Amino acid sequence: MLTTVLKFIPFVFFGIPLLFIFGLFISGAFTLFFTSETDRGKDVIAKALTYFLILLTLFLVFVAVSYLVRQGKIFSPKEEESEFPMSPMGKFPEPPKFILLGDYSLSGPWLLSQADITDESYVYGIFCKKEQGYDIIDLGISYKKKTISSSQNYQCWQEQCGESANIYVGFYWTSPKESYLDRESFNNIKKNFDFICSPKL
DSSP: OHHHHHHHHHHHHHHHHHHHHHHHHHHHHHHHHHSSOHHHHHHHHHHHHHHHHHHHHHHHHHHHHHHHHHHTSSSSOOOOOOSSOOOTTOOOOOOOOEEEETTEEEEEEEEGGGOOOOSSOEEEEEEEEETTEEEEEEEEEEOTTOOGGGSTTHHHHHHHHSSGGGEEEEEEOOOGGGTTHHHHHHHHHHTTOOBTTBOOO
16 A cells, blocks of 8 residues: 555656646746737746756656666665675674683684783683684683793693694683682683693692
C-alpha cells in the first residue's frame, strides 16, 4: 500500500503545477485573442511558458536522480578491497586478541620487538610463532623500568623460536593499585603449565 502511494507522489508534485500552468496559459491565450488586453495576455502566456520550463527542468533532474539511484551509481559507499565488508559507520580498530591459559586470558600476542614495554608491572607469556599458531614457552613478571627482553631467559627464547622475529609476547594486566596480584596470577598459571624455558621446580 505504501509503495503504491509513493509511486503517485511525483504525479502530485508535477501534475498539479502542470495543471496550474496549463490553466494560466489558456487564460493568457483567451485574453490575447478574445479581449482588447493583448499586452496582458502576452505577459500571462510568457509567465506560463517560464513556469513550464522551470517545471520541466525540475522534472528532468528528478528523473535523472531516480535513474542513478536505481542503478546504484550514487548514494552507495565506496567499496574497499577487504576481507570483511565495510561497516556503514566507518572503519573501526582491529579487535583485541587473546590467548587463554587456564582461567587467565593474555592479551596478544604481539611481536616482542614491538611490545617490549616498561611502563608498569605485568605478567607476560612468551610465544613462538608457528605455522598453525603459537606455542607458549615461558611465563614471567616484568616491573617498571625493566624490559621483557632483559630477561635471563631471552637466549632460551631465541633457541626455541629459531630467531627473534618469531618471538611474541602476551600480557595479563592487573590494576596498578593491585600490582600485588601479579605474583598471585603468575603462580596460579605456572602451577598448571610446564614452560620449556622456565620448567617447574
